[in-house]
Amino acid sequence: MEENKEKSVSNKVVIVTGGARGIGAGIVKLLAQENYQIVLNYNNSKEAAEITKQGLQKQNKEIEIFKADVSKREEVIKLIKFTIEKYHRIDVLINNAGIAQEKLFTQITDEDWNKMMQTNLTSVFYCTQEVVSHMIKEQKGTIINISSIWGVTGGSCEVHYSVAKAGVDGMTKALAKELGPSHIRVNSIAPGIINTDMNKNVSKEEWEEIRNEIPLESIGKAEDIAKCVKWLIEDEYTTGQIISVNGGWYI
Ligand code: NAP
Numbered sequence: 001m002e003e004n005k006e007k008s009v010s011n012k013v014v015i016v017t018g019g020a021r022g023i024g025a026g027i028v029k030l031l032a033q034e035n036y037q038i039v040l041n042y043n044n045s046k047e048a049a050e051i052t053k054q055g056l057q058k059q060n061k062e063i064e065i066f067k068a069d070v071s072k073r074e075e076v077i078k079l080i081k082f083t084i085e086k087y088h089r090i091d092v093l094i095n096n097a098g099i100a101q102e103k104l105f106t107q108i109t110d111e112d113w114n115k116m117m118q119t120n121l122t123s124v125f126y127c128t129q130e131v132v133s134h135m136i137k138e139q140k141g142t143i144i145n146i147s148s149i150w151g152v153t154g155g156s157c158e159v160h161y162s163v164a165k166a167g168v169d170g171m172t173k174a175l176a177k178e179l180g181p182s183h184i185r186v187n188s189i190a191p192g193i194i195n196t197d198m199n200k201n202v203s204k205e206e207w208e209e210i211r212n213e214i215p216l217e218s219i220g221k222a223e224d225i226a227k228c229v230k231w232l233i234e235d236e237y238t239t240g241q242i243i244s245v246n247g248g249w250y251i
Contacts, residue, residue: 027225038063095144144189173240
Protein backbone atom coordinates (compact mmCIF):
# COMPACT_ATOMS: atom_id res chain seq x y z
CA MET A 1 0.00 0.00 0.00
CA GLU A 2 2.72 2.49 1.10
CA GLU A 3 4.77 1.38 -1.90
CA ASN A 4 1.92 2.27 -4.31
CA LYS A 5 1.54 5.68 -2.71
CA GLU A 6 5.30 6.28 -3.11
CA LYS A 7 5.09 5.32 -6.77
CA SER A 8 2.17 7.56 -7.64
CA VAL A 9 3.90 10.54 -5.99
CA SER A 10 7.25 10.01 -7.65
CA ASN A 11 5.76 9.55 -11.13
CA LYS A 12 4.29 13.03 -11.30
CA VAL A 13 4.93 14.95 -14.53
CA VAL A 14 6.38 18.41 -13.87
CA ILE A 15 7.14 21.30 -16.21
CA VAL A 16 9.75 23.77 -14.94
CA THR A 17 10.02 26.95 -17.01
CA GLY A 18 13.49 28.49 -17.09
CA GLY A 19 14.87 25.25 -15.68
CA ALA A 20 18.41 25.42 -17.06
CA ARG A 21 19.81 28.03 -14.69
CA GLY A 22 19.48 29.51 -11.20
CA ILE A 23 16.40 28.72 -9.13
CA GLY A 24 14.85 26.67 -11.94
CA ALA A 25 17.93 24.45 -12.16
CA GLY A 26 17.82 23.95 -8.38
CA ILE A 27 14.17 22.89 -8.64
CA VAL A 28 14.91 20.47 -11.51
CA LYS A 29 17.78 18.82 -9.61
CA LEU A 30 15.84 18.32 -6.38
CA LEU A 31 12.67 17.03 -8.09
CA ALA A 32 14.72 14.67 -10.27
CA GLN A 33 16.20 13.12 -7.12
CA GLU A 34 12.59 12.52 -5.98
CA ASN A 35 11.92 10.70 -9.29
CA TYR A 36 9.51 13.22 -10.76
CA GLN A 37 9.27 13.12 -14.57
CA ILE A 38 10.60 16.48 -15.63
CA VAL A 39 10.23 18.66 -18.70
CA LEU A 40 12.91 21.33 -18.39
CA ASN A 41 12.06 24.39 -20.45
CA TYR A 42 14.88 26.68 -21.54
CA ASN A 43 15.14 29.62 -23.89
CA ASN A 44 18.79 30.70 -24.42
CA SER A 45 20.63 28.23 -22.16
CA LYS A 46 20.68 25.21 -24.49
CA GLU A 47 24.09 23.98 -23.37
CA ALA A 48 23.22 24.15 -19.66
CA ALA A 49 19.93 22.35 -20.36
CA GLU A 50 21.73 19.57 -22.25
CA ILE A 51 24.37 19.15 -19.53
CA THR A 52 21.62 18.84 -16.90
CA LYS A 53 19.75 16.31 -19.04
CA GLN A 54 22.84 14.16 -19.63
CA GLY A 55 23.83 14.27 -15.95
CA LEU A 56 20.38 13.25 -14.73
CA GLN A 57 19.89 10.57 -17.39
CA LYS A 58 23.17 8.99 -16.24
CA GLN A 59 21.47 8.64 -12.84
CA ASN A 60 18.47 7.00 -14.58
CA LYS A 61 16.24 10.02 -14.01
CA GLU A 62 13.36 10.87 -16.36
CA ILE A 63 14.02 14.26 -17.97
CA GLU A 64 13.27 15.95 -21.28
CA ILE A 65 14.36 19.42 -22.35
CA PHE A 66 12.37 21.76 -24.58
CA LYS A 67 13.24 25.17 -25.97
CA ALA A 68 10.48 27.76 -25.77
CA ASP A 69 10.32 31.48 -25.16
CA VAL A 70 7.47 31.48 -22.65
CA SER A 71 6.65 35.12 -23.42
CA LYS A 72 5.27 33.89 -26.77
CA ARG A 73 1.94 32.08 -26.85
CA GLU A 74 2.81 29.96 -29.91
CA GLU A 75 6.00 28.63 -28.25
CA VAL A 76 4.17 27.82 -25.02
CA ILE A 77 1.60 25.86 -27.04
CA LYS A 78 4.46 23.77 -28.51
CA LEU A 79 5.95 23.15 -25.04
CA ILE A 80 2.63 21.87 -23.68
CA LYS A 81 1.92 19.79 -26.82
CA PHE A 82 5.36 18.14 -26.48
CA THR A 83 4.69 17.31 -22.81
CA ILE A 84 1.21 15.89 -23.43
CA GLU A 85 2.41 13.78 -26.38
CA LYS A 86 5.24 12.38 -24.26
CA TYR A 87 3.49 11.86 -20.88
CA HIS A 88 -0.27 12.24 -21.64
CA ARG A 89 -0.78 14.51 -18.62
CA ILE A 90 0.75 17.37 -16.62
CA ASP A 91 0.59 17.14 -12.83
CA VAL A 92 2.65 20.16 -11.87
CA LEU A 93 3.49 23.46 -13.58
CA ILE A 94 6.24 25.59 -12.11
CA ASN A 95 6.20 29.09 -13.59
CA ASN A 96 9.76 30.08 -12.74
CA ALA A 97 11.14 31.84 -15.85
CA GLY A 98 11.74 35.53 -15.33
CA ILE A 99 13.92 38.56 -15.90
CA ALA A 100 14.92 41.48 -13.70
CA GLN A 101 15.93 45.04 -14.45
CA GLU A 102 17.02 47.85 -12.15
CA LYS A 103 16.03 51.31 -13.36
CA LEU A 104 14.70 54.55 -11.95
CA PHE A 105 10.94 54.71 -12.52
CA THR A 106 11.37 57.85 -14.65
CA GLN A 107 13.74 55.98 -16.97
CA ILE A 108 11.61 52.90 -17.64
CA THR A 109 10.75 52.92 -21.35
CA ASP A 110 7.63 51.46 -22.96
CA GLU A 111 9.86 48.72 -24.31
CA ASP A 112 11.26 47.90 -20.82
CA TRP A 113 7.75 47.88 -19.36
CA ASN A 114 6.27 45.67 -22.08
CA LYS A 115 9.17 43.20 -21.99
CA MET A 116 8.90 42.92 -18.21
CA MET A 117 5.13 42.31 -18.30
CA GLN A 118 5.37 39.88 -21.20
CA THR A 119 8.18 37.82 -19.66
CA ASN A 120 7.25 37.88 -15.98
CA LEU A 121 3.44 38.09 -16.04
CA THR A 122 1.94 37.27 -19.42
CA SER A 123 4.13 34.15 -19.65
CA VAL A 124 2.45 32.89 -16.47
CA PHE A 125 -0.96 33.56 -18.05
CA TYR A 126 0.05 31.68 -21.23
CA CYS A 127 1.63 28.67 -19.52
CA THR A 128 -1.13 28.33 -16.95
CA GLN A 129 -3.94 28.71 -19.46
CA GLU A 130 -2.44 26.13 -21.82
CA VAL A 131 -1.88 23.64 -18.97
CA VAL A 132 -5.07 24.11 -17.00
CA SER A 133 -7.43 22.48 -19.50
CA HIS A 134 -5.39 19.26 -19.16
CA MET A 135 -5.47 19.49 -15.36
CA ILE A 136 -9.24 20.10 -15.33
CA LYS A 137 -9.68 16.95 -17.41
CA GLU A 138 -7.76 15.01 -14.73
CA GLN A 139 -9.53 16.94 -11.91
CA LYS A 140 -6.17 17.48 -10.19
CA GLY A 141 -2.98 19.47 -10.49
CA THR A 142 -0.63 21.91 -8.83
CA ILE A 143 0.59 25.25 -10.13
CA ILE A 144 3.49 27.00 -8.41
CA ASN A 145 4.41 30.53 -9.41
CA ILE A 146 7.81 31.90 -8.46
CA SER A 147 7.02 35.54 -7.68
CA SER A 148 9.21 37.77 -5.50
CA ILE A 149 9.52 39.64 -2.22
CA TRP A 150 9.25 42.82 -4.34
CA GLY A 151 5.76 41.87 -5.50
CA VAL A 152 4.75 41.85 -1.83
CA THR A 153 6.71 44.83 -0.45
CA GLY A 154 7.55 46.82 -3.61
CA GLY A 155 11.16 47.23 -4.69
CA SER A 156 12.75 50.65 -5.24
CA CYS A 157 14.18 51.01 -8.77
CA GLU A 158 12.28 47.84 -9.78
CA VAL A 159 8.76 49.22 -10.17
CA HIS A 160 7.94 47.30 -13.36
CA TYR A 161 9.37 44.08 -11.86
CA SER A 162 7.37 44.65 -8.64
CA VAL A 163 4.16 45.28 -10.60
CA ALA A 164 4.61 42.12 -12.69
CA LYS A 165 5.27 39.98 -9.60
CA ALA A 166 2.32 41.51 -7.70
CA GLY A 167 0.25 40.59 -10.77
CA VAL A 168 1.48 37.02 -10.54
CA ASP A 169 0.43 36.90 -6.87
CA GLY A 170 -3.00 38.30 -7.81
CA MET A 171 -3.34 35.57 -10.43
CA THR A 172 -2.38 32.97 -7.82
CA LYS A 173 -5.13 34.06 -5.43
CA ALA A 174 -7.89 34.46 -8.03
CA LEU A 175 -7.07 31.21 -9.82
CA ALA A 176 -6.90 29.28 -6.55
CA LYS A 177 -10.54 30.22 -5.99
CA GLU A 178 -11.60 29.43 -9.56
CA LEU A 179 -9.73 26.12 -9.80
CA GLY A 180 -10.23 24.85 -6.24
CA PRO A 181 -13.43 23.00 -7.18
CA SER A 182 -11.39 21.14 -9.84
CA HIS A 183 -8.90 20.11 -7.11
CA ILE A 184 -6.15 22.22 -8.67
CA ARG A 185 -4.01 24.09 -6.16
CA VAL A 186 -2.29 27.37 -7.08
CA ASN A 187 0.37 28.97 -4.89
CA SER A 188 3.20 31.49 -5.17
CA ILE A 189 6.61 31.26 -3.64
CA ALA A 190 8.01 34.75 -3.08
CA PRO A 191 11.79 34.40 -2.67
CA GLY A 192 13.84 37.02 -0.86
CA ILE A 193 17.33 37.28 -2.29
CA ILE A 194 18.82 34.18 -3.87
CA ASN A 195 22.37 33.76 -5.11
CA THR A 196 21.88 33.32 -8.87
CA ASP A 197 22.95 35.06 -12.09
CA MET A 198 20.00 37.42 -11.60
CA ASN A 199 22.07 39.10 -8.88
CA LYS A 200 25.42 38.92 -10.62
CA ASN A 201 25.87 42.70 -10.37
CA VAL A 202 25.52 42.76 -6.58
CA SER A 203 28.92 43.70 -5.11
CA LYS A 204 30.64 41.88 -2.24
CA GLU A 205 29.87 44.81 0.08
CA GLU A 206 26.19 44.84 -0.94
CA TRP A 207 25.90 41.09 -0.32
CA GLU A 208 27.31 41.66 3.15
CA GLU A 209 24.88 44.53 3.84
CA ILE A 210 21.91 42.43 2.75
CA ARG A 211 23.10 39.44 4.77
CA ASN A 212 23.20 41.66 7.85
CA GLU A 213 19.53 42.60 7.32
CA ILE A 214 18.40 38.96 7.17
CA PRO A 215 17.45 37.43 10.54
CA LEU A 216 18.72 33.98 9.49
CA GLU A 217 22.04 35.67 8.53
CA SER A 218 22.46 34.00 5.17
CA ILE A 219 21.72 34.63 1.50
CA GLY A 220 19.21 32.22 -0.04
CA LYS A 221 20.23 29.38 -2.34
CA ALA A 222 18.29 27.87 -5.24
CA GLU A 223 17.87 24.71 -3.11
CA ASP A 224 16.00 26.71 -0.46
CA ILE A 225 13.31 27.53 -3.02
CA ALA A 226 13.41 23.99 -4.43
CA LYS A 227 12.67 22.52 -0.99
CA CYS A 228 9.57 24.71 -0.68
CA VAL A 229 8.47 23.65 -4.19
CA LYS A 230 8.80 19.98 -3.22
CA TRP A 231 6.78 20.57 -0.07
CA LEU A 232 4.04 22.43 -1.98
CA ILE A 233 3.77 19.62 -4.53
CA GLU A 234 3.39 17.01 -1.81
CA ASP A 235 0.98 19.10 0.28
CA GLU A 236 -2.76 18.66 -0.32
CA TYR A 237 -4.51 21.50 1.52
CA THR A 238 -2.59 24.69 0.77
CA THR A 239 -3.89 26.93 -2.00
CA GLY A 240 -4.01 30.62 -2.88
CA GLN A 241 -1.01 31.41 -0.67
CA ILE A 242 2.01 33.62 -1.22
CA ILE A 243 4.75 31.82 0.67
CA SER A 244 7.72 34.01 1.58
CA VAL A 245 11.01 32.11 1.56
CA ASN A 246 13.41 34.85 2.56
CA GLY A 247 15.28 34.02 5.77
CA GLY A 248 12.98 36.43 7.61
CA TRP A 249 14.14 39.42 5.53
CA TYR A 250 10.52 40.58 5.30
CA ILE A 251 8.02 39.42 7.89
P1 NAP B 1 18.32 33.67 -13.49
O1 NAP B 1 19.43 32.93 -12.86
O2 NAP B 1 18.58 34.95 -14.18
O3 NAP B 1 17.54 32.67 -14.48
C1 NAP B 1 16.43 33.12 -15.19
C2 NAP B 1 15.78 31.93 -15.87
O4 NAP B 1 14.61 32.38 -16.53
C3 NAP B 1 16.69 31.27 -16.90
O5 NAP B 1 16.59 29.88 -16.78
C4 NAP B 1 16.11 31.77 -18.22
O6 NAP B 1 16.23 30.82 -19.27
C5 NAP B 1 14.64 31.89 -17.86
N1 NAP B 1 13.94 32.81 -18.78
C6 NAP B 1 14.00 34.15 -18.84
N2 NAP B 1 13.22 34.60 -19.84
C7 NAP B 1 12.66 33.51 -20.43
C8 NAP B 1 11.78 33.32 -21.50
N3 NAP B 1 11.27 34.36 -22.19
N4 NAP B 1 11.40 32.06 -21.83
C9 NAP B 1 11.88 31.01 -21.13
N5 NAP B 1 12.73 31.12 -20.10
C10 NAP B 1 13.13 32.36 -19.76
O7 NAP B 1 17.20 34.01 -12.41
P2 NAP B 1 16.73 33.23 -11.10
O8 NAP B 1 17.28 33.96 -9.94
O9 NAP B 1 16.95 31.78 -11.22
O10 NAP B 1 15.16 33.59 -11.16
C11 NAP B 1 14.16 32.60 -11.34
C12 NAP B 1 12.83 33.21 -10.91
O11 NAP B 1 12.91 33.59 -9.52
C13 NAP B 1 12.45 34.48 -11.66
O12 NAP B 1 11.08 34.50 -11.93
C14 NAP B 1 12.82 35.59 -10.68
O13 NAP B 1 12.08 36.76 -10.90
C15 NAP B 1 12.50 34.92 -9.36
N6 NAP B 1 13.18 35.52 -8.21
C16 NAP B 1 14.54 35.50 -8.12
C17 NAP B 1 15.14 36.09 -7.00
C18 NAP B 1 16.63 36.11 -6.82
O14 NAP B 1 17.11 36.79 -5.87
N7 NAP B 1 17.42 35.43 -7.63
C19 NAP B 1 14.36 36.66 -6.01
C20 NAP B 1 12.98 36.67 -6.15
C21 NAP B 1 12.39 36.09 -7.25
P3 NAP B 1 17.40 30.83 -20.40
O15 NAP B 1 18.70 31.07 -19.67
O16 NAP B 1 17.30 29.48 -21.01
O17 NAP B 1 17.06 31.91 -21.37
